[in-house]
Amino acid sequence: MNLRRYRSIIGIIVAMLLLLTAVNPALGMVNVTDEPQPAGQQDAEYAYVRFSDPPIASYDGTVNGYEKTKPSKGQKINLTSPAAKKYGNRLEAQRDNYKKWLAKHLPQVQVVTEYSVTYNGLGLKLNGASLNDIKAGPGAVETGYSKTYRKTMSRSTGLIDAPPLWEALGGQADAGAGIKVGVIDSGIDQAHPFLQPNAGMEMPEGFPKGDERFTSNKVIVAKVFHQDPWQTAQAVESHGTHVAGTVAGKAGTMPTLGNSPLSGVAPGAYLGNYNVFPGDVDSAKSLFIAKAVEEAVADGMDVLNLSLGGTPHKGADLLDMTVNAATEAGVVVVISAGNEGPGNYTVGSPGTADKVITVAATTNSHTFAMFLENAALEGGRTLATTGTDGGKVTEPITGELDVWSKYAGGDSLACTPISDTPLAGKIALIQRGSCTFTTKINNAAAAGATAVVIYQNVNAAPIPMSSDGATIPAVMIGKDAGALLSELSDAQDHTVTITYPPSEENVEPNLVADFTSWGPTPNYTLKPDVAAPGVNIYSSVVGGGYEMYQGTSMAAPHVAGSAALLLANSRKHNFEWGPDEVKAALMGTAVDATGSVLGVDAIDPLKVGAGIIDLERATNPAAMAFPSSLSFGLVRPVGNFTYEMVVTLTNPTDEAQVYQIQGDSNVQVSEESIMLEPGASSDIIVTVANRNAQTGTPELVRGYITVTSEAGDIRIPYLYVIDYNR
Numbered sequence: 004m005n006l007r008r009y010r011s012i013i014g015i016i017v018a019m020l021l022l023l024t025a026v027n028p029a030l031g032m033v034n035v036t037d038e039p040q041p042a043g044q045q046d047a048e049y050a051y052v053r054f055s056d057p058p059i060a061s062y063d064g065t066v067n068g069y070e071k072t073k074p075s076k077g078q079k080i081n082l083t084s085p086a087a088k089k090y091g092n093r094l095e096a097q098r099d100n101y102k103k104w105l106a107k108h109l110p111q112v113q114v115v116t117e118y119s120v121t122y123n124g125l126g127l128k129l130n131g132a133s134l135n136d137i138k139a140g141p142g143a144v145e146t147g148y149s150k151t152y153r154k155t156m157s158r159s160t161g162l163i164d165a166p167p168l169w170e171a172l173g174g175q176a177d178a179g180a181g182i183k184v185g186v187i188d189s190g191i192d193q194a195h196p197f198l199q200p201n202a203g204m205e206m207p208e209g210f211p212k213g214d215e216r217f218t219s220n221k222v223i224v225a226k227v228f229h230q231d232p233w234q235t236a237q238a239v240e241s242h243g244t245h246v247a248g249t250v251a252g253k254a255g256t257m258p259t260l261g262n263s264p265l266s267g268v269a270p271g272a273y274l275g276n277y278n279v280f281p282g283d284v285d286s287a288k289s290l291f292i293a294k295a296v297e298e299a300v301a302d303g304m305d306v307l308n309l310s311l312g313g314t315p316h317k318g319a320d321l322l323d324m325t326v327n328a329a330t331e332a333g334v335v336v337v338i339s340a341g342n343e344g345p346g347n348y349t350v351g352s353p354g355t356a357d358k359v360i361t362v363a364a365t366t367n368s369h370t371f372a373m374f375l376e377n378a379a380l381e382g383g384r385t386l387a388t389t390g391t392d393g394g395k396v397t398e399p400i401t402g403e404l405d406v407w408s409k410y411a412g413g414d415s416l417a418c419t420p421i422s423d424t425p426l427a428g429k430i431a432l433i434q435r436g437s438c439t440f441t442t443k444i445n446n447a448a449a450a451g452a453t454a455v456v457i458y459q460n461v462n463a464a465p466i467p468m469s470s471d472g473a474t475i476p477a478v479m480i481g482k483d484a485g486a487l488l489s490e491l492s493d494a495q496d497h498t499v500t501i502t503y504p505p506s507e508e509n510v511e512p513n514l515v516a517d518f519t520s521w522g523p524t525p526n527y528t529l530k531p532d533v534a535a536p537g538v539n540i541y542s543s544v545v546g547g548g549y550e551m552y553q554g555t556s557m558a559a560p561h562v563a564g565s566a567a568l569l570l571a572n573s574r575k576h577n578f579e580w581g582p583d584e585v586k587a588a589l590m591g592t593a594v595d596a597t598g599s600v601l602g603v604d605a606i607d608p609l610k611v612g613a614g615i616i617d618l619e620r621a622t623n624p625a626a627m628a629f630p631s632s633l634s635f636g637l638v639r640p641v642g643n644f645t646y647e648m649v650v651t652l653t654n655p656t657d658e659a660q661v662y663q664i665q666g667d668s669n670v671q672v673s674e675e676s677i678m679l680e681p682g683a684s685s686d687i688i689v690t691v692a693n694r695n696a697q698t699g700t701p702e703l704v705r706g707y708i709t710v711t712s713e714a715g716d717i718r719i720p721y722l723y724v725i726d727y728n729r
Contacts, residue, residue: 049149060332079333121328126290179269185304189280190238224275241544248543268564310556312351339555341520364537368512394470427451458485535561591717592620608720625715635723654679
């Protein structure tokens, strides 16, 4: 149902097509290399074509002779039903007709993927043909180039309040049992100790699927999606294995660091490996990601996690429509917001899709770190995190600190080499920014340095660095400590010591991360939806080890695991929750971030959506709002226009409730108080009340509508954009 009710839409559609001409790319995993990586770029070699009929997951029964295949609210799609098979045959006939036309008119074009469940179309390798060429085929209504996407548990489970729900589900070890979570990423190391099945965990009926060499009674699917036919589903790069550990790592697993056992959010859940970044591949085409989504839905996954992203764009393309259709099929889809913050309009695609749950990142409560010691520092020491592989510190280091900028004409970043070896035998001090950590470290090594200290360029805690390929060890420290060390006088002691081994240290939790992407989307809709821990997340990596990663890639699996727990709980109590209910429960009950690493407003829907998820509250929400956030789009500051949206408020409790609904100075509500019996619903009209633009640039007006009752409270974030020039 379309919940928007604009009384006057003259000019609105045109206005919605306007977009700021410059938006930053958004990635799903924090760029711990510090390299500005392009994402979401068009690939003129591969394209897609869409046909007019909706896919099976979205078909509502409007074609004569074909029954509805879209599942009812709270249900999953049944692809084996007679209706789904009959309608699927109709879509197949459309594709076959188009393929016959291709063979005759464009024989050089190859069909590389076919879609029917979550998208109705084909993926093509053009081999010199153009978009206009392929759009001339029978039934084609849209074409576009494939885009490129990149990859975007220690105490973090406590920060989202998972333990009470574990208890409600019969204990931590099996929490989430029976739920299947598809991880569309770089594969899952099924042999990892953190990803072993619980005692008594059996392969569900109809599984395993895919390459059984890489499956287990825990990882029940292993499939690969890539244009190179020799690639396999095996996990080579660790990103997907790290994500999988956060989703469903085995409770009680002892890691290599720290004294506390690890657990995923939903330890009892099954995992599906849908590898779109096989081998050493670091980017994936939207054609193959969309196919992975479609197969995951067809395989019966209950939840999908996509910790990946690309450049946001106007409208909806292949991948946006695919993930939206997956939710219509009854699957909860969770996507990372991106790591191109701070700054508005930086949420990445497909996290811009309206039906999915898009996740921002907040800080964890601890890290594993060493210390850098020098007499000039407060207390004589400061926290220091190290790099990976070549850049990792493996023993104590002591030496004389020297500042890179002294030999580089004032440049502190070390992105460009300097001549000779003026840093011979010394430890180089370099500022973060502009190029990869590996580039900085190796430039310092070429100048004679024996180690590197990199200091933050923002007021944020030091992070573990990705420094694969570095030739000397390195650590990161905070901005203030780095600035102090860079200004040591000749009379002061320049000797520094890097301690070893690392220890577990507390840091401030629930702060909005400095890198997390901000909304709105290019379509002026509100994203992200919620936030979760995404900094210093300790989880599994390929080969049996553990590493700390950070990024919205690490925040998303906290929400995917949470969705698995909520679905398991709803099945236990016969709630029949689906994607809409899970999203409503997580958003409505989310709580405020306590602050921001950057010092900006942390209670802001454009940074954290509804807030940080709280599983104990989400298990028994006092109310549910559909939709769970309100995006009015562009509004005019003058003229006789009324901008309204309808939100349906539902009482999910066992008792009648009187709800008090309160807007603010920017929005008005049609009902300030309503009484709802258990299971009952009522529509509330929300109207834009303040259109007084203060500047000549678009104003992003956002806030929260609150709903309170004796059972508790929820809130509904909203957004509208006042365009002074409309």
